[in-house]
Amino acid sequence: MARAGIWTFPPSTERSADEAAEYLTRLRQLLRWIGVSEAEMEKGHLRCDANVSIRPIGSTELNPKMEIKNVNSIEHVRHAINAEVKRQIKEVEAGRKITSWTLDWDEDTQTLSKMRSKETEADYRYFREPDLLPVRLDAEEKDKVLAQLPELPLKRQARFEKEYELPTYNAEILTSERALSDYFEATVKFYRGEAKQVSNWIMNDVLGILNERGLSAPELQLTPERLAKVIILVDNKVINTSTGRQPLRKFAPKLLRKTPLRWSNTKMERKWSWAGSLVR
Structure with a gap:
């Protein structure tokens, strides 16, 4: 210290x-x-x-x-x-x-x-701080602490590549932030289709909105369910890709909130909310 x-x-x-x-x-x-x-x-x-x-x-x-x-x-x-x-x-x-x-x-x-x-070390005049006692953890205490950690980024990246068959580049981008990787997985669950399709929409369009405004994933208010519905409409040819992107751009100010969403202190899970209707 x-x-x-x-x-x-x-x-x-x-x-x-x-x-x-x-x-x-x-x-x-x-x-x-x-x-x-x-x-x-x-x-x-x-x-x-x-x-x-x-x-x-x-x-x-x-x-x-x-x-x-x-x-x-x-x-x-x-x-x-x-x-x-x-x-x-x-x-x-x-x-x-x-x-x-x-x-x-x-x-x-x-x-x-x-x-x-x-x-040199002599110039710093190092000496033991008498008010700071040694902290020693046994194996059981260490295991207890480690068990409380979330899935860490490199492990999640490897899982995305294997489970969702994503290219390394996509998996690395999607795990650059925890909130973004959670958002991707939640969207995949609602979409129930090929995960690569969700990856493309997030990387090309959702991140584009965030980058244009210098914001990060926790500030995104477009819910995974709403994004999945847009992708499904495009897949079913109800709308084309260009039309599907329009509401993302048109409602971009409504998709972002001034106060970033935070992690729950108790359950360590995302709290997604929605400020307006994008897809009915």
């Missing part, structure tokens, strides 16, 4: 900036999925301090690390790490020694600047 009671995670990787970005993407997804945080990096809910060091191929010893502080975007993390790796390689190849510094990343200029020399 860092200053001001904010939790920090110290994961490490010895691969690439892309892997670091993927890790942050999955971490943010998981935090949102289980309701721990909205994890909006730009709003300060989640930040990244990236420590970068290099070593020659075949060597087991890393050069001194440089810490890039308080990066507030996953893409910025990717850019900053790549820039620092290139800089360190250039320094070593020129015969210069790497000295530890804390760095600041400027996304606008794509440059790194020195903030201060890197502190």
Whole structure:
């Protein structure tokens, strides 16, 4: 736990900036999925301090690390790490020694600047916090906690690919948010047809509405049942695809609510509601 009671995670990787970005993407997804945080990096809910060091191929010893502080975007993390790796390689190849510094990343200029020399453990003056006692969980307690977790995103993505025969890309998009994946499954149950058809409507039309307005799935008020009815009407050739899309666009303002729908604190299930009639 860092200053001001904010939790920090110290994961490490010895691969690439892309892997670091993927890790942050999955971490943010998981935090949102289980309701721990909205994890909006730009709003300060989640930040990244990236420590970068290099070593020659075949060597087991890393050069001194440089810490890039308080990066507030996953893409910025990717850019900053790549820039620092290139800089360190250039320094070593020129015969210069790497000295530890804390760095600041400027996304606008794509440059790194020195903030201060890197502190060592002695500089931090680490000592045990007397008011924080150790927490030890036995196997039974751990199993009890794990049993309360919902189906997590990667597991649900794999299930969507197998159970609904969705392409990996579709399954990944539909499980990017828990509310969106729940919405998809609920629509499939009402539709009772090929899940890929529901996937196409959600990805091409429903997400289009949300993206146009910079909103997320919890703010959607078009119920799964109503969407399923639209798809069925198109399938039965009562209306064509273009006509089926018109009410989604026409009633778009009515399909969204200012206050996002929330998870139930007791049953962990979605509470879908409807503000107007789309299909009668």
